[in-house]
Each structure stands twice: as C-alpha cells, then as structure tokens.
Amino acid sequence: MENAANTARQQGTTTGTELVEVVLPGIVEPEGLQIRHRQIPAPGAGQIVVRVEATGVSFAEQQMRRGRYYDQPPFPFVPGYDLVGTVLTAGGGVTPGLVGKRVASLVKVGGWASHVVLDAADAVEVPAGVGAAEAETLVVNGITAWQMLHRKARVRQGGTILVHGANGGVGTVLVxxxxxxxxxVIGTASARHHDALREMGVTPVDYRAEDVPARVRELAPGGVDAVFDHLGGRSVVDSWNLLARGGTLVAYGSATTRDDSGSKQLPVLKILGRVWLWNALPNGRxxxxxxxxxGRALGKNRFRARLSADLTQVFEALQRGEVTARIAARLPLTRAAEALRLAESGTVAGKIVLVPDTGAGTSAAEAR
Incomplete structure (x- = not known):
C-alpha cells in the first residue's frame, strides 16, 4: 500500500490518540487507497464514539472502488460496510451503561477506520464471550443471510435450496x-471449496466445470424451493427457471457485472425489471x-429494531454452534489494499477482517 504510506496527514493535528482511516479517493486499484489521520471527533447528542476492533471486506467495497456500487457516495469517502468495536465515549441522551460495551453496527460506509462516530441507536450489543473478529463476520453477512432466509424465502423444514457462491461471506452463513x-442445501463453488462445503452438509456443484442448471435439475428433479443469487446477469434467469412451484428467487447482487463499464444502476434495474415481470405472471413462483x-421504508425506529432483532438471532445461532465464524484472513487496517486484493482473488472462503494495527495479522500468502 505504497500510496497510502506516503499520503500526508490531510486533516487536523494529532495530539494523543488519533483517528486513522482508509480513504477511497476515486476509481483506483487497491494500491491507490490512502491513509488519513485526524483528531477523533467528539460525540454529539445521541451519539457514541466506537474504537473499532474489527471491520470487514465485502463485495460492496470491491464494487465501490470501481465506482460500480449502485448507491455509493461521491468520491472521496471512507469505505467499510460494517464494524465491531468498544464504545469509548457517549454524548448526551445516551444510556451511560453503553460505554465500555462491545457493539456491532451496519454503516454501509465509514467502517475502515480506527474510530467511528455512530448514532447509539444503530449499535447492537455483542454477547459476552463473542470475539470482535468473529462477530464481524456475522454483521452484514449474517443480517443479509438471516433476512433472506427467514423473512424472504421462508422455506419449510425439509425443503431444498440453491445457494450460489456458497463459499463466500454471505454464502457460508446462509448455508x-x-x-x-x-x-x-445445494451450493455452487469452485472445486477447491467442495470439501469444506460437504463438511457443512452442502451438496457442492462446480460452477466452472459443470453445467449448473443441468446438475441442479439432476439433484432436484422437481425444482428447488428457493434460490439465492448474487450473480445477476444470465444466472438470475437460470435461477428463476430452477424453482419448483411455490418457490422463491432471492436475487441480491450483480457480481457478474463487477468489471463492466457503463451505468452502475443498469444491472440492478434489469434484475428489478425481471422481478416485476415474473411476479406479474400467474406461475405460482x-x-x-x-x-x-x-427495511428503512418501515420507518427508522422499526428498521433499527428489526435489524437489532435479526442480528441478535444470528449471534445466538453462533453461541449455539449452529453457525461458525469463518475468517478467511485477519489483516491490519493499514493493509487494506492487500485485503482487498485477496478478497477479489476469489481464492478464500469466509470473511476477510481488518483489525487494529498492532503488528498482528495473517498475510495474504498465509491466508491461502
């Protein structure tokens, strides 16, 4: 991360503890990320300052650095979709007992930093005994998986589902x-991940070497009860055609268009158009x-309450041993470029986690 190391301190002076954050300045290669140092802001009314102990690298950041995430903010900004950390200070109106607690939060941007200011209402307490990195793997991935499975698909016990990218961050939690x-569960992944999927009770399908629709039809001749598709493009059409009567397609991304040029909204709009058309047809799917x-359409308070309830369910599943925290690698925050490269390589399973710069961390080579 040569450019980052050479970036001057751009904001404020640094006395005592300072805030360190990773900045995405524009459409750049991972090595174009920058490091910025500034003073830690004071919390306002209803806010908290969180010392970040773990933040993650998700597909969203991969799209954002290409300018391809459909509602990303204008450059420059600090990426980082979610975080886990300890509450350092609180502003007026915040329950005093929250200070010193470990919390998790879904932020969309801003998580790749040593300290983050949040609305206290957006923080969800992490259960005692759950480590920061372990909890981090289950914030955006866990909420996404839980809500898609239990709020959208609602497949009855004994049903069959297809999960594309079953080795990925969302996929491993979902299965x-x-x-x-x-x-x-039938899960697509490259052959190197099949043994791990079998250990989780998944029937793997090699998307590189096999005709996925044909293989899934062999495994589920009557169709599947739900498909979870993050790929978009042609895949979402194949996924729809694999559904049994009464089945549900949950599309949640357009990974196949990650490296495309042109409008970043168009791939999502195409999926939305197909969804509208399919639902207008009397086909039982x-x-x-x-x-x-x-969920923000429900209103801010209801959205926060549902988010908190669902993430709590995921943490409880972790404590029961139903879900394991699959960490692909832990890298210091200032090695975010290396972490992003590793995430984009497609060679790892689980979540890549950024942790404070204490000298600890797993190198990209070790993570493989």
Whole structure:
C-alpha cells in the first residue's frame, strides 16, 4: 500500500490518540487507497464514539472502488460496510451503561477506520464471550443471510435450496443457517471449496466445470424451493427457471457485472425489471431483489429494531454452534489494499477482517 504510506496527514493535528482511516479517493486499484489521520471527533447528542476492533471486506467495497456500487457516495469517502468495536465515549441522551460495551453496527460506509462516530441507536450489543473478529463476520453477512432466509424465502423444514457462491461471506452463513433450519442445501463453488462445503452438509456443484442448471435439475428433479443469487446477469434467469412451484428467487447482487463499464444502476434495474415481470405472471413462483436497507421504508425506529432483532438471532445461532465464524484472513487496517486484493482473488472462503494495527495479522500468502 505504497500510496497510502506516503499520503500526508490531510486533516487536523494529532495530539494523543488519533483517528486513522482508509480513504477511497476515486476509481483506483487497491494500491491507490490512502491513509488519513485526524483528531477523533467528539460525540454529539445521541451519539457514541466506537474504537473499532474489527471491520470487514465485502463485495460492496470491491464494487465501490470501481465506482460500480449502485448507491455509493461521491468520491472521496471512507469505505467499510460494517464494524465491531468498544464504545469509548457517549454524548448526551445516551444510556451511560453503553460505554465500555462491545457493539456491532451496519454503516454501509465509514467502517475502515480506527474510530467511528455512530448514532447509539444503530449499535447492537455483542454477547459476552463473542470475539470482535468473529462477530464481524456475522454483521452484514449474517443480517443479509438471516433476512433472506427467514423473512424472504421462508422455506419449510425439509425443503431444498440453491445457494450460489456458497463459499463466500454471505454464502457460508446462509448455508449454515439453512442447515440449522432443516433444509437441504445445494451450493455452487469452485472445486477447491467442495470439501469444506460437504463438511457443512452442502451438496457442492462446480460452477466452472459443470453445467449448473443441468446438475441442479439432476439433484432436484422437481425444482428447488428457493434460490439465492448474487450473480445477476444470465444466472438470475437460470435461477428463476430452477424453482419448483411455490418457490422463491432471492436475487441480491450483480457480481457478474463487477468489471463492466457503463451505468452502475443498469444491472440492478434489469434484475428489478425481471422481478416485476415474473411476479406479474400467474406461475405460482415468486421473485424479489433483496437489499438490507429496504427495511428503512418501515420507518427508522422499526428498521433499527428489526435489524437489532435479526442480528441478535444470528449471534445466538453462533453461541449455539449452529453457525461458525469463518475468517478467511485477519489483516491490519493499514493493509487494506492487500485485503482487498485477496478478497477479489476469489481464492478464500469466509470473511476477510481488518483489525487494529498492532503488528498482528495473517498475510495474504498465509491466508491461502
């Protein structure tokens, strides 16, 4: 991260403890990320300052650095979709007992920092005994998986589902939650991940070497009860055609268009158009496009309450052993470029976690 190391301190002076954050300045290669140092802001009314102990690298950041995430803010900004950390200070109106607690939060941007200012209402307490990195793997991935499975698909026990990218951050949580719910799971992944998927009770399909639709039809001749598709493009059409009567397609991304040029909204709009058309047909099947933020239409308070309830359910599943925290690698925050490269390589399973710069961390080579 040569550019980052050479970036001057751009804001404020640094006395005592300072805030360190990773900045995405524009459409750049991972090595174009910058490091910025500034003073830690004071919390306002209803706010808290969190010392970040773990933040993650998700597909969203991969799209954002290409300018391809459909509602990303204008450059420059600090990426980082979620975080886990300890509450250092609180502003007026915040319950005093929150200071010193470990909390998790879904932020969309801003998580790649040593300290973050949050609305206290957006923080969810992490259960005692759950480590920061372990909890981090289950924030955006866990909420996404839980809500898609239990709020959107609602497949009955004994049903069969297809999970594309079953080795990925969302995929690994989703298949474990599905198995805990008594579902049969078919999962696509490259061959190197098949043994790990079998250990989780998943029937793997090699998307590189096999005709996925044909293989799934062999495994589920009557169709599957739900498909979870983050790929978009042609895949979402194949996924729809694999559904049994009464089945649900949950589309939640457009990974196949990650490296495309042109409009970043168009791939999502195409999926939304298909979803609308399919749902208008009297065919006994249903499709939806999942966005974790869509719940905001319920109102801010209801959205926060549902988010907190669902993340708490995921943490409880972790404590029961139904879900394991699958950490692909832990890298210091200032090695975010290396972490992003590793995430984009497609060679790891689980979540890549950024941790404070204490000299600890797993190198990209070790993570493989």
């Amino acid at each position: 474990q939650l599905a198995r805990a719910a008594g579902l049969r 249903h499709a939806c496009f999942f966005n974790v933020w869509e």
